[in-house]
Amino acid sequence: MTTARDLARRSQEAAGAGDREAWLALFADDAIVEDPVGPSPLSPDGAGHRGPEAIARFYDTVIGQVEGLRFAIERSYLCGDEVADVGTIHLALPGGHSRQVHGVFTYRCDGAGRIAALRAFWEFDSPAIR
Numbered sequence: 001m002t003t004a005r006d007l008a009r010r011s012q013e014a015a016g017a018g019d020r021e022a023w024l025a026l027f028a029d030d031a032i033v034e035d036p037v038g039p040s041p042l043s044p045d046g047a048g049h050r051g052p053e054a055i056a057r058f059y060d061t062v063i064g065q066v067e068g069l070r071f072a073i074e075r076s077y078l079c080g081d082e083v084a085d086v087g088t089i090h091l092a093l094p095g096g097h098s099r100q101v102h103g104v105f106t107y108r109c110d111g112a113g114r115i116a117a118l119r120a121f122w123e124f125d126s127p128a129i130r
Contacts, residue, residue: 002113004083005076011107011115012071015063023063024056028114033058035120036103042124068092071105081109081116 007026014023027033033055034048042062043049049058063069073087089101103122110116 002109003078004081004107004109005078007109007113007115008076008083008085008105008107011118012073016069016071018064018069020056020059020064023059024052026115027052027055027118028110028112028116031055031110031114031116031118033118035062035118036122036124037119040124048119066091066093081111083107 011023011026014026029052030050032048032050035042035058037046037048039046042058049055068091070090071085071087072090073085075086077084077086083106085105085107087103087105089103091099091101093099101122103120106117106119106121107115108117
């Protein structure tokens with residue numbers, strides 16, 4: 001049986017490898033991505049990105065724009081069909097810049113081996129993002 005933790009690791013690996021198709025294939029048709037949760041420049045209305053087209057646009061405008069991406073998970077809590085990962089995303093940005101995003105990243109499995117929800121809790125305007 002595929003757990004939410006398994007799906008989280010596959011998502012993190014596909015994003016880190018820049019494998020758009022593998023990442024998108026992990027999501028259920030009615031899935032939602034909220035990264036970060038709530039209103040931000042990535043989702044001004046705070047509604048996130050729901051469905052295949054919106055999630056693909058999120059990938060293209062966010063994940064697809066970085067030169068490198070690596071998750072460092074410090075703790076992981078699997079509860080039923082969900083997992084909460086606590087850790088840091090290390091980003092290599094264009095122009096030789098880098099950034100670290102500290103947060104809690106949750107994934108919910110739809111029971112059929114696909115991601116129903118990916119929610120990232122991090123502070124978009126935090127000075128801790130370096």
